[in-house]
Amino acid sequence: MSKIRQNIPAPIINDPRLKMVQRVTRLMDEQFSIGGFKFGLDPVLNLIPVAGDVSSYIISIALIITMAQHGASGRVAMKMLGNATLDALVGTIPVLGWIFDFSYKANTRNLKLLTEHYTEGKHRGSAKPVIISILVIMLLVLTLLVYLVIKLFQWLEALIMT
Numbered sequence: 001m002s003k004i005r006q007n008i009p010a011p012i013i014n015d016p017r018l019k020m021v022q023r024v025t026r027l028m029d030e031q032f033s034i035g036g037f038k039f040g041l042d043p044v045l046n047l048i049p050v051a052g053d054v055s056s057y058i059i060s061i062a063l064i065i066t067m068a069q070h071g072a073s074g075r076v077a078m079k080m081l082g083n084a085t086l087d088a089l090v091g092t093i094p095v096l097g098w099i100f101d102f103s104y105k106a107n108t109r110n111l112k113l114l115t116e117h118y119t120e121g122k123h124r125g126s127a128k129p130v131i132i133s134i135l136v137i138m139l140l141v142l143t144l145l146v147y148l149v150i151k152l153f154q155w156l157e158a159l160i161m162t
Helices: 016-031 041-045 051-069 076-089 096-104 106-119 128-161
Strands: 032-034 037-039
Touching: 016 041, 016 051, 016 106, 032 051, 037 041, 041 096, 051 076, 051 106, 051 128, 076 106, 076 128, 096 128
Parallel strands: none
Antiparallel strands: 032 037
């Protein structure tokens, strides 16, 4: 894993088929700016327990599948899935997860991987065989997220009731 860096600029892809991916990535990771620090809807959504984490993860997976349909290799699709899954899992941890969400920017990292694929010829191959794996992993991670959040609320309820 590479170091966590703030304000990774989203790369620009000139392929018209992927303009939507670029717009959604910007919205999720860099749309707003406060004091030079850029952030998007992803960390804001993740302030909403369960629904925010799940919705952000689903959007990230949809972007990965779109990128895979437009030629991203299986290898790059799996790296993208790792970025999105790490963001989703760490994002479920109260406070630490929120800080992580503001700095990690998984979608921007994934767009950078796709840019390397297109402009530098890295990560070659087809992702079509990987798409089913991505969907299965996504469902498993979503199930785990919901389970962890339920356990967290049960633990908090037990603390409050005692």
